[in-house]
Amino acid sequence: MTPFYTRYPELAFSETRTVRLLQAQGALPPGEYGFIEYYCEEPDCDCRRTLLAVVEQRRPKDVLAYINFGWESVSFYEQWLHGDKADARDIVAGSLDPLQRQSRHAPALLRLFQELLRSDANYVARLARHYAIFKGAQAGEPQNEPSAKPTQTLPEFNTVPDILRQLSNNPDLGDFAPFEAALKAAEQHREEIIPELIAVLERVADNPEPFWMNGSDCLPLFAILLLAQFRETRARECFWRFFSLPEKYSLDLTGDLVTEQGAAILASVCGGDPAPLMELFRNPKASIFVREQALYGLLVQKLWQERPHAAVLEDLRNLFQTFPKSDDGRLWASLIIAVLDGDLAELVPEARQAFDEGLVDADSITRKHFEQELQEDGQRRWQIFAERNHPINAVDEACSWLCWQRADEEEDWEDEEEEWAAEDLGGADEVFSHPPLPQYPPPSPYAPPAPYIAPAKVGRNDPCPCGSGRKYKKCCGA
Numbered sequence: 001m002t003p004f005y006t007r008y009p010e011l012a013f014s015e016t017r018t019v020r021l022l023q024a025q026g027a028l029p030p031g032e033y034g035f036i037e038y039y040c041e042e043p044d045c046d047c048r049r050t051l052l053a054v055v056e057q058r059r060p061k062d063v064l065a066y067i068n069f070g071w072e073s074v075s076f077y078e079q080w081l082h083g084d085k086a087d088a089r090d091i092v093a094g095s096l097d098p099l100q101r102q103s104r105h106a107p108a109l110l111r112l113f114q115e116l117l118r119s120d121a122n123y124v125a126r127l128a129r130h131y132a133i134f135k136g137a138q139a140g141e142p143q144n145e146p147s148a149k150p151t152q153t154l155p156e157f158n159t160v161p162d163i164l165r166q167l168s169n170n171p172d173l174g175d176f177a178p179f180e181a182a183l184k185a186a187e188q189h190r191e192e193i194i195p196e197l198i199a200v201l202e203r204v205a206d207n208p209e210p211f212w213m214n215g216s217d218c219l220p221l222f223a224i225l226l227l228a229q230f231r232e233t234r235a236r237e238c239f240w241r242f243f244s245l246p247e248k249y250s251l252d253l254t255g256d257l258v259t260e261q262g263a264a265i266l267a268s269v270c271g272g273d274p275a276p277l278m279e280l281f282r283n284p285k286a287s288i289f290v291r292e293q294a295l296y297g298l299l300v301q302k303l304w305q306e307r308p309h310a311a312v313l314e315d316l317r318n319l320f321q322t323f324p325k326s327d328d329g330r331l332w333a334s335l336i337i338a339v340l341d342g343d344l345a346e347l348v349p350e351a352r353q354a355f356d357e358g359l360v361d362a363d364s365i366t367r368k369h370f371e372q373e374l375q376e377d378g379q380r381r382w383q384i385f386a387e388r389n390h391p392i393n394a395v396d397e398a399c400s401w402l403c404w405q406r407a408d409e410e411e412d413w414e415d416e417e418e419e420w421a422a423e424d425l426g427g428a429d430e431v432f433s434h435p436p437l438p439q440y441p442p443p444s445p446y447a448p449p450a451p452y453i454a455p456a457k458v459g460r461n462d463p464c465p466c467g468s469g470r471k472y473k474k475c476c477g478a
Contacts, residue, residue: 001038001051004130012037015130017123018057019116022369028108030369032057033064035117037127039134046135047080048072049091050127054109065106066097067113071124094118119256121399157185160193164200167222176399179222183394186226194230197223198238205241208249220253225394228268236269236276243280247287261397262293263300264389272306274298274315281319281331292334295319299342300389313346320350329361336365341385343378 005012016037021030038051049070053063070077070091077088094114096106117123157163166182186193200223204211211217220242227235243250243258243266251258257265270276280286280294302312319335332354339347354360355367373381458465464475 004037064103065109066100069094168219201238228265228392233271263296267297267300332359333361333364343382
């Protein structure tokens with residue numbers, strides 16, 4: 001296995017993934033963890049997997065975990081492993097490499113990878129692209145990056161009913177072209193389709209249970225993406241009704257959309273008006289996750305230059321002064337994080353007072369880590385926030401989550417409990433350098449164990465083995 005950065009240092013510098021932990025997660029200390037990619041150098045091997053060496057930025061030569069991961073289906077790796085389905089499952093899920101030395105933090109880092117990175121379709125696609133570049137160079141092919149997908153002839157959708165019918169289906173990776181065509185056609189029929197999309201969300205808000213039970217009607221999700229892309233203020237009321245539903249509906253019907261792009265989506269339909277976002281943040285009926293994103297939506301309005309810095313600053317200061325102290329500590333933590341992400345040094349005194357009064361959920365952020373973050377470059381945090389909250393494009397967003405759904409995948413992977421408070425930095429700050437991985441040791445000779453041979457059993461009518469000449473049942477077996 002060869003480090004990707006030794007062949008493509010500039011690409012690795014910009015695209016190596018890191019995860020920053022603001023506070024300890026169990027036994028895993030806070031820090032910035034880099035996932036360094038290694039790929040197979042065998043020219044005839046098409047394993048389609050990577051070995052990730054996990055290091056902490058301050059000690060880049062100490063590998064804490066080696067994680068095997070493959071992005072293809074279980075059936076692909078089962079065939080590659082000559083029928084070993086258990087190992088195939090492990091590769092797809094991500095697993096610790098049994099042939100490498102693992103630190104005591106390895107299990108926690110594996111869980112971090114599975115919960116934050118394995119579920120990130122963009123990151124998974126990046127690994128596959130790096131593999132293709134690496135293998136293409138070995139085969140003597142030009143070393144430019146391959147295109148994301150071959151050019152396709154997209155079907156045409158000429159009427160709004162046709163578009164809605166297509167977007168109602170449950171998509172998969174094998175046939176994304178019709179969905180892409182339908183989303184692009186919706187842009188061409190914008191004024192006609194907007195009332196229909198709003199009506200879809202109104203129906204869900206009125207009676208969400210049938211949509212939740214169905215689970216295969218994706219039209220509400222596409223409606224949210226398109227209305228957010230159109231920056232349609234007429235959709236604000238139906239958005240607020242939908243996202244004020246119980247968490248069972250508002251989150252289950254949207255997947256990771258709320259936690260990944262919620263702030264941008266909510267800000268998209270407000271037209272620069274902060275009042276709806278403040279209202280949703282204060283709404284006790286809405287999910288905690290929705291309320292947090294509504295707060296971050298205020299920062300998005302500043303980012304998109306819909307409102308000046310001073311106005312957003314005053315809104316957040318008002319929340320520090322008037323938000324109920326009895327409300328959930330996680331929401332107070334979101335206020336603290338907004339101060340950090342928005343580079344709002346003017347609100348540091350209010351944030352410290354919230355810590356002093358014990359209002360902030362310590363599992364979200366501690367006073368210690370808040371103070372540590374203040375020593376970092378605030379503009380860098382703001383840049384990271386900006387990269388994560390770009391204006392919504394329905395096709396781009398749909399591609400990112402469609403890429404993880406495979407038509408030939410028959411395994412149902414259970415969602416694991418979210419336990420990690422982490423920030424995706426999008427790229428490494430440095431090219432991690434550490435010694436090459438040791439060569440795999442040869443397997444030790446296999447010595448089959450000797451079979452167990454039970455002692456002979458004496459029948460009740462057999463001669464007693466003691467030599468008395470009597471039957472066993474009349475002698476020692478009596």
